[in-house]
Amino acid sequence: MSHRNSRALLAVSLALGGLAAAGAVQAHGTMVKPMSRVYACYQGNPENPTNPACAAAKAAGGAQAFYDWAGVNQADAAGNHQAVVPDGKLCSGNNPTYTGLDLRRSDWQTTPIRPDAQGRYTFEFKGAAPHATREWKFYVTRETWKPGSELRWSDLEAFCTLGNTALSADGTYKLNCPLPKRTGPHIIYNTWQRSDSNEAFYSCMDVKFEGGSTTPPTWLDAGALIARGALPVDTSVELRVFNGSGGDAERVSTTLPSGQTAPTQWPLYVARKVNSSAVNARIGVMNNGVITPVASATANRVYLKQGFTHQVDIRTPGEDFDHLYPAGIGSYVPGQTVVKGSDGKLYACRPFPEGAWCNINAAAYVPGVGYAWRDAWLPY
Incomplete structure (x- = not known):
């Protein structure tokens, strides 16, 4: 898998997932x-x-x-x-x-x-x-x-x-x-x-x-959206929603403009985009059945209809990795996935069968840090 000429793909596979739009x-x-x-x-x-x-x-x-x-x-x-x-x-x-x-x-x-x-x-x-x-x-x-x-x-x-x-x-x-x-x-x-x-x-x-009571869909809490820091201008954030068989049900994409990249702002910006166009997902704070996005790095939550799962993909300009470790762990592909470790360095998941250790969420396999990290990772 070539990364040198691509923009970074951070497949933030959130069971804690996250992501509304402002200013035109x-x-x-x-x-x-x-x-x-x-x-x-x-x-x-x-x-x-x-x-x-x-x-x-x-x-x-x-x-x-x-x-x-x-x-x-x-x-x-x-x-x-x-x-x-x-x-x-x-x-x-x-x-x-x-x-x-x-x-x-x-x-x-x-x-x-x-x-x-x-x-x-x-x-x-x-x-x-x-x-x-x-x-x-x-x-x-x-x-x-x-x-x-x-x-x-x-x-x-x-x-x-x-x-x-x-x-x-x-x-x-x-x-x-x-x-x-x-x-x-x-x-x-x-x-x-x-x-x-x-x-x-x-x-x-x-x-x-008309038509008597309108029963709104039942929204299931899929976890909190945690913004761990600011994102660069022109970062692309895409919510992917999957049906019960794992197929794509819908995608909602947005690009972060200047002024909307702070950890309290970009979740609000993306959530408004999602809530205005998504059918099977909402992002925000639920109150009496109404889901409203807020300016917060931690308060917004992802809500899905029954039977759906989701993933948030973040593509940042000029970066050359798939995930900011440990985001997306469990979905890493042996021989292909590249992550950015806490030390700022890039690591590639070893080919199969050693690459299976890449998806083990344990301190021993933290790239560049754990005592057994070389069993799962190669410097990239």
């Missing part, structure tokens, strides 16, 4: 799938609303708010949404221009919503003016919430957090999330925090969950 281009705008409250009123004849709740909102605040559907914002939120948007003002974002959107009514236009076969839903945010993003966050009202009642932060449960998402050709951002278990009418609430300023935008979506 976002925009002024609002959710159009499902339709936000302001956008539904805009689509329903702003000057003479057909929906009675929209008509009441026009009487309270005028029709201009509907034409300005892309501007439900707070200029100095800086991620502190509950500080700048108080209870009862969530749908307007506490922006006086949109005060009519906060009216306590049960006849707002609703959008039917149901998950796909994987229990997920792709939200679409219609953009207008580009900005860099810090975070998308989705909430849903609790099952006990009553339509027509005041919307408070305590009524909401967070269920999805995403970072950067590329703009689609149709001018929308596709935001793929798991849907929580709900029935009937509810409000889904979204906050979008820019990273290039303190400004944040808010979307209030009136929805009706």
